[in-house]
Amino acid sequence: MSDIKQQIKTLDKENKAKLAEQIKQKLQQRKTSQATDYDVVILGGGFAGSTLARQLKLLDRDITIAVVEKNSFPYREIAHKVGESASELQAHYLSEILELRDHLIENQVEKGGARYFFTFGNNKDISQRMEVGTKAFPPVPGFQFDRGRLENHLYNENSAVGIKYWENSKYQDLIVGSPNKVLLNRDDEQHEITANWVVDATGRGAVLKRKFDLKESSEHPASAAWLRVGFTVDIETWSDSPDWQQRVLKGLRKVGTCHLMGQGYWVWIIVLPSNATSIGIVADPAIHPLSDYNSPERFLKWLQTHEPQCAEALREDIEQDQIKDFLAIKHFAHGCKQLFSEDKWCITGEAGLFLDPFYSPGGDFIAISNSLICNLITQDLQGKPIASMLRQYETSYLHLFRQYLKTYLDQYPVMGNQKVMLAKITWDWAIYWGINAFLFFHQNKGFDWNWLSACIEEMNSFKELNEATQSLFQFWSKLESAEWNDCMYSLFDLAFLYDMHTGLKADLPPQQAQQQLRKNIQTLAIISQEYAKHVNSMLESQHPESNESNPANVLLDILQKIDIPVTDDNRQIKMQLQQMLNLQSH
Numbered sequence: 001m002s003d004i005k006q007q008i009k010t011l012d013k014e015n016k017a018k019l020a021e022q023i024k025q026k027l028q029q030r031k032t033s034q035a036t037d038y039d040v041v042i043l044g045g046g047f048a049g050s051t052l053a054r055q056l057k058l059l060d061r062d063i064t065i066a067v068v069e070k071n072s073f074p075y076r077e078i079a080h081k082v083g084e085s086a087s088e089l090q091a092h093y094l095s096e097i098l099e100l101r102d103h104l105i106e107n108q109v110e111k112g113g114a115r116y117f118f119t120f121g122n123n124k125d126i127s128q129r130m131e132v133g134t135k136a137f138p139p140v141p142g143f144q145f146d147r148g149r150l151e152n153h154l155y156n157e158n159s160a161v162g163i164k165y166w167e168n169s170k171y172q173d174l175i176v177g178s179p180n181k182v183l184l185n186r187d188d189e190q191h192e193i194t195a196n197w198v199v200d201a202t203g204r205g206a207v208l209k210r211k212f213d214l215k216e217s218s219e220h221p222a223s224a225a226w227l228r229v230g231f232t233v234d235i236e237t238w239s240d241s242p243d244w245q246q247r248v249l250k251g252l253r254k255v256g257t258c259h260l261m262g263q264g265y266w267v268w269i270i271v272l273p274s275n276a277t278s279i280g281i282v283a284d285p286a287i288h289p290l291s292d293y294n295s296p297e298r299f300l301k302w303l304q305t306h307e308p309q310c311a312e313a314l315r316e317d318i319e320q321d322q323i324k325d326f327l328a329i330k331h332f333a334h335g336c337k338q339l340f341s342e343d344k345w346c347i348t349g350e351a352g353l354f355l356d357p358f359y360s361p362g363g364d365f366i367a368i369s370n371s372l373i374c375n376l377i378t379q380d381l382q383g384k385p386i387a388s389m390l391r392q393y394e395t396s397y398l399h400l401f402r403q404y405l406k407t408y409l410d411q412y413p414v415m416g417n418q419k420v421m422l423a424k425i426t427w428d429w430a431i432y433w434g435i436n437a438f439l440f441f442h443q444n445k446g447f448d449w450n451w452l453s454a455c456i457e458e459m460n461s462f463k464e465l466n467e468a469t470q471s472l473f474q475f476w477s478k479l480e481s482a483e484w485n486d487c488m489y490s491l492f493d494l495a496f497l498y499d500m501h502t503g504l505k506a507d508l509p510p511q512q513a514q515q516q517l518r519k520n521i522q523t524l525a526i527i528s529q530e531y532a533k534h535v536n537s538m539l540e541s542q543h544p545e546s547n548e549s550n551p552a553n554v555l556l557d558i559l560q561k562i563d564i565p566v567t568d569d570n571r572q573i574k575m576q577l578q579q580m581l582n583l584q585s586h
Ligand SMILES: Cc1cc2nc3c(=O)[nH]c(=O)nc-3n(C[C@H](O)[C@H](O)[C@H](O)COP(=O)(O)OP(=O)(O)OC[C@H]3O[C@@H](n4cnc5c(N)ncnc54)[C@H](O)[C@@H]3O)c2cc1C
Pocket: 043, 044, 045, 046, 047, 048, 049, 068, 069, 070, 071, 081, 082, 083, 084, 085, 086, 090, 169, 170, 171, 172, 201, 202, 203, 204, 205, 206, 207, 224, 280, 329, 332, 348, 349, 350, 351, 354, 357, 360, 361, 362, 363, 364, 366
């Protein structure tokens, strides 16, 4: 103690004042905590709830947290929940921010990238289907996980650091006040617990969205059904063709998030670390009504018609009663009018919003909203004002959600078109690596107005650019299609895409990160310019009658606002894109 006194004596005036302020804030924080049962009550102990609890505790080990969960732990492995594929943003959140790297490496599976197999003929020979993906593990990792295993691990770790799980406890009501009161029901008994902050992470339970009537329906109509089988479905065994086998690193396809693509649908195949496999059909109901695949029997029948090799891989074992679960969900996309409130409640995860599982953005959105909620709560508990930050977060998060919607809305009919989908996949990953994930890897900078304001003009023009490019894909897919077969397109052959992907890990100081963001937006501008030029050249030669409704012209107008310097790098990007667009059809 005398040591500390000695040290304080040596501080200058400014540092003494800083220390006094810190002590005052700590005392204030403890004082508020004493008046309540917990600093934070999280409703729902699933992915979003348990990761948020861990993140808060890592930021402040004195914070008191309760998680109210209607079920009890441990959860079943294999057949717990969907949300088994993590792209780079989510993987970074889990591995680095939540410090779960060891668990992911030892108990889950490093993802062999996202892989797409396009329809060719009757889809009876995988080696004939054009494959898009990478040839080796992506340098910035993703993961595939067994959700039961992950959530059990979070529960054990959280409990060990004093986070209280109220298991078998169902949320009943929230009485907003100071403090907030949560009413819950456990073993037929009513309980009341108080907290400064309450966060809804009840997934589709969406208890606060219902209470405050915040539901916002989504125009995106896609539906899905999925099952888990208790054995491995390894797509690599579907063909003996030596050429096909050697096209990518041995074993990579088995651990990739595999997408079987067709007109109006895609099918996921994800091998889980629990030696089981998750298989799901996601489709536009106007092309494939959910009633065609909403029971295990219909699911299998649907696969026999559209994806016979996948059906074949399942059939034998399914007769041996190997289906571990089955679920179907109609019109899964939903929005929310408000997620953060000055009354000290927030909504995170699927309890708030969800778009579409293509590109696996569910966990990314959770990583972002949890991080924002952590900022709000920790600032508030330190007695700092949060009102303006809260409003910024609300606007930006909902903006991001609405912006992402364009990636999916009316795009399912495009999924059967190899050529346009190759262009779209390139575009969508470039946005993801170049902007959305880039900002998250760089301390969630997309939500830092001071930092972002330097690039705001470019960001605004990028928004218009994305909308016009997404419309272009729909238009383009009606004009051109390709019948490529027996080939692979490696996304990292596009050097700029590889650079954007690896650039996630670049440790850039703030100003350089701004420059990089601008450069990434320029690259996106070049990509869309090449797409627009390609569509225009096709129209001139083949379909002059369609030119009036051509979104390429809108795109070219927007591009006039973006400065694209003529450099060797940019010339290279154009050349790579032209090569991709002029691939020869077989
Ligand atoms: C078809 C499909 C595929 C998907 N694939 C992916 C993917 O590959 N990658 C990805 O990142 N995301 C994916 N998602 C999204 C994924 O589901 C979410 O990322 C994630 O599971 C949502 O987590 P959550 O914690 O919000 O909800 P959940 O994991 O559902 O957790 C909610 C928790 O709240 C509890 N609860 C509910 N009501 C109450 C109550 N009244 N009282 C107390 N507790 C309650 C529940 O028991 C549960 O434990 C997919 C979604 C769909 C629809």
